[in-house]
Amino acid sequence: MSNAQDKLTRRNFLRTAARGTCAAGLGALAIASAGNVATRRSVWQIDPSKCTACGNCATHCVLTESAVKCAHQYAKCGRCNFCFGYYKSGSSGAKSHSGVEFQLCPTDALLRKWLIEDSYEYTIDLEKCTGCGICVKGCKEGNGSLFLQVDHDRCTNCNECTIATACPAQAFVRLPAEKPYWFDQGTEHKS
């Protein structure tokens, strides 16, 4: 009986020691990952230099309406009359037309407004935009001012982004939460 008691005490002692070791290990792990890696919050974003505008963003998001939307870098836009992102290629004769049969955007989300003689301003109706990237693909022929970005008021920031797994160009990267958009990046990020 006393033997069993002893054994029990020994086991309990070992268990306490092991528990202490585990707790210390956990603490070390937490500190190591917090200190060494980064405590920054990070979010998903698309690297436009890699993006091929394949269209997966519109269909692969876990949200019914994708978190990816078209963004426009106005400073770069040429305000072209024949916009490659607005008009279907080969409809150059349609210059002055804004008929829907000449337009690329399937949801009429890319809007065009006349500025001066041959210049137009292009804006995006985010309510209508599905993030399909058709206009982005078109604009690659031009200045490339249209590109796809993850909208952070929509993105739920999943641990594994389902679009990222379906992205053929591996263009999805994690950016620090302080600078969550590609166009405010000073330097190129490591993927």
Added chain:
Amino acid sequence: MRLITAGILVLLATSTCALGTEASKYPPPDLGPDYVQPPGHMPEITHEIMPIVDIAILAVALVLASYLALKQRSRKGIWILGVVSLIYFGFYRQGCVCPIGAIQSIAEAIFNPAAVISLVVILFFVLPLIFTLMFGRTFCGSVCPLGAIQEVVLVHPVRLPGILRHALGLLPCVYLALAVLFAATGSAYVICRYDPFIALFRMNGPAGMLILGACFIVISMFVGRPYCRFLCPYGLLLSWASKLSWTRVTITPNECVKCRLCENACPYDAISKPNTKTLPENRKRGVIGLLGMMLLAPLVIGASAWIMVKTAPTLAKMHPTVRLSQRVEREDSKEVSDTTDASQAFRESGRPVEDLHATAAEIRENMTKGSLIAGLFIGLVIALRLIALSTRRTRQDYQADRALCVACGRCFEFCPVDPRNKKPTDGGLA
């Protein structure tokens, strides 16, 4: 609200980023000084506040779960807390971030210095483990949404044969090893990708995942917590922590009278019966069995490591870069005539093919190294299980198994010693 600050606008205009540096093919017209550029679209992160709320709710739920299971001993309370967790962490927060998936983020953060990890993920990983070291697996019982959904649908528990239980019980260690391996090599987050209930939480997802979810729900109606017991890699970590726990759930608050009433209460086979009557069995046979298992251990470990290293090339295909490298190789050797989106994207990027193949080779090498470690780990766990199975430990009364008990509280109601279960009519009969 889509807020844009003037500062961001200035930043936008004077942006020196890669997008802005190259000369424009179609230079913008001079629009005069009066022209105001439309604001760029950069909505703020709306989920910023949520993680802090999530952590707070997780901590409160863990405290409450431990209190309900250990102090209050209330099956009803545990069940209600489980349902609340299911609604909040499951259906409202859509199952992300969760401690199970956090394993991968932690693994990637440790093995890949470039990976960015948030404090929230670290806390989600660490908090339930700390609570388990203190109070046992109360997290599984009523905080985990995956556990709760299986708990809620369990209508007719069927007991599985022991050998099947032990065999399936080895799966979590394989799953854990693979999940860490894939995360560490940057290949994939398999736990997230194949989470059977996430599609249900989101009421959306690929058809395959919805079907898998439905299958798990149907199985969970008859087999108690199939995911927790036979797959969950985090459950494995918690079961180890639970073995060392400071205190834990007990079937009876007082002394066990060995009435056998609780014997069939546990649908998770976590109640160990007293074995003083079956002991002592033939000691010599027991010792030989144990020695046999100990001699078998190196063989098991070796075999497991060998299998994993052999499957490493296949496992490496989980990494998109390896797949792409193979595809490009086949295209270059004219083995296939068409292209894929990925290979097309690669060719358009102008990256040298040698660079791609070199990266892929590096990943393959890492995968082989990792597979060896994973194989050794799996083998070690299996060997230790076999050794543990061939040792006998004296139990005087009915006990909740330290590793398997998920603190669901079903057995509480069966214990006649518990003063809570004494109904007024009992007094009349006595």
